[in-house]
Amino acid sequence: xxxHHNDTHGHAHGHSHDHGDNSHLDEMDARVRALESLLVExxxxxxxxxxxxxxxxxxxxxxxxxxxVVAKAWTEPEFAQRLKDDATAAIHSLGYTSRQxxxxxxxxxxxxxxxxxxxxxxxxxxWSVLGLPPTWYKSPPFRSKAVIDPRGVLADFGIxxxxxxxxxxxxxxxxxxxxxxxxxxAGTGGLNADQLADLVNRNSMIGTAFAxxxx
Amino acid sequence: MPECxxxxxxxxxxxxxxxxxxPVFNEPWEAQAFAMTVSLYEKGQFxxxxxxxxxxAEIHSGEIRDYYRHWLIALEKLVTAKNLxxxxxxxxxxxxxxxxxxxxxxxxxxxL
Numbered sequence: 546x547x548x549h550h551n552d553t554h555g556h557a558h559g560h561s562h563d564h565g566d567n568s569h570l571d572e573m574d575a576r577v578r579a580l581e582s583l584l585v586e587x588x589x590x591x592x593x594x595x596x597x598x599x600x601x602x603x604x605x606x607x608x609x610x611x612x613x614v615v616a617k618a619w620t621e622p623e624f625a626q627r628l629k630d631d632a633t634a635a636i637h638s639l640g641y642t643s644r645q646x647x648x649x650x651x652x653x654x655x656x657x658x659x660x661x662x663x664x665x666x667x668x669x670x671x672w673s674v675l676g677l678p679p680t681w682y683k684s685p686p687f688r689s690k691a692v693i694d695p696r697g698v699l700a701d702f703g704i705x706x707x708x709x710x711x712x713x714x715x716x717x718x719x720x721x722x723x724x725x726x727x728x729x730x731a732g733t734g735g736l737n738a739d740q741l742a743d744l745v746n747r748n749s750m751i752g753t754a755f756a757x758x759x760x
Numbered sequence: 761m762p763e764c765x766x767x768x769x770x771x772x773x774x775x776x777x778x779x780x781x782x783p784v785f786n787e788p789w790e791a792q793a794f795a796m797t798v799s800l801y802e803k804g805q806f807x808x809x810x811x812x813x814x815x816x817a818e819i820h821s822g823e824i825r826d827y828y829r830h831w832l833i834a835l836e837k838l839v840t841a842k843n844l845x846x847x848x849x850x851x852x853x854x855x856x857x858x859x860x861x862x863x864x865x866x867x868x869x870x871x872l
Contacts, residue, residue, distance in 0.1 A: 568861040568870055575861070577789040577832055579853035581796055582872065583845045590799045598795035603784065647808070667816040668827070677784035677794075683827040719812035 607676035610641045611724060612745035614674055615756075616738045618651070619729045629653070632724065636674060643673040652715060653726045654752075659706055661698065661752035662715050662723045663691035669717035671724050675750060682751065692716070702753040725749065727756040790828040797835050806838060814838040 570578070584590045614636055618625040627635040632651040643649075649671060652660040664670065665688050670678040681687050691698050695712045699705070706712065715723040727749040733741060736759065748754035785791040801808055811834075818834035825833075840847050856872055864870045 566866045568864045568866050570857055570861040574789045575854045575857040577792045578857045579850050581792060583849055583853055589844050590796055594799050595795040598798050599791045667812060667819050719809050
């Protein structure tokens with residue numbers, strides 16, 4: 546291991562940040578390295594498996610899975626019914642299986658009910674269909690305000706609902722995750738399922754947005 | 761507590777992106793902490809309920825931290841509670857990584 550000094554310009558020694566051109570790790574970076582290196586040495590985890598999980602969540606699992614589910618529900622009444630009856634099985638039938646094995650519930654927006662999903666406890670989220678949660682979903686203000694003032698939250702997101710539309714708030718748990726099925730936008734009768742899926746944005750499946758209107 | 765009737769406007773909070781896609785991890789260590797948790801769970805070191813309870817306890821500890829800081833601290837506590845490693849070993853190894861960084865020229869991979 547080479548221990549030579551790069552410090553050729555006469556700085557005082559004795560402080561770690563005086564190492565000039567040498568590296569520095571932030572606290573959390575060092576902590577995560579400490580934990581991972583210890584667990585790898587003991588055989589509890591493998592670095593390759595960790596990298597594979599990161600890659601999967603960054604590239605393969607994301608809101609497009611949920612958009613596929615929604616578009617299929619819009620175009621196939623029989624699939625929509627299966628989603629209502631047993632969302633876990635219906636979603637699994639499309640190949641989207643959860644690593645955590647949680648129970649899924651699909652809640653359908655209608656002319657008189659708008660659904661909004663929150664997790665007041667921590668950050669339970671339907672990972673298998675939406676990937677990882679956005680920052681705002683994990684934030685304390687959203688988690689508290691969604692329950693106290695759901696219409697206020699929707700207003701923050703630029704959604705104004707008519708007074709006759711009820712807002713139902715669903716609190717996710719480790720066991721049960723909710724997927725909102727937004728209403729199909731008007732004027733989309735001629736679109737196929739792939740084109741419809743493009744209209745289904747992530748927030749619309751949490752209840753903080755509507756599906757996009759066709760261009 | 762009537763003054764809590766309506767919370768802060770989410771849009772006015774710093775770093776709050778309400779629409780569109782955002783990166784799911786802001787820094788690589790967040791992804792490492794996340795994936796280690798999933799991997800340990802898949803290997804049966806703890807149940808997902810145990811993990812959710814650990815994370816919930818950390819988030820509701822009263823400490824104001826970023827989400828993934830809560831996450832990593834919850835994971836450290838859970839793996840030490842499960843005796844997969846100890847707090848002492850973690851502290852020592854964290855210092856080892858800082859020492860390794862300090863002797864590594866910038867741009868080269870940091871190794872213990």
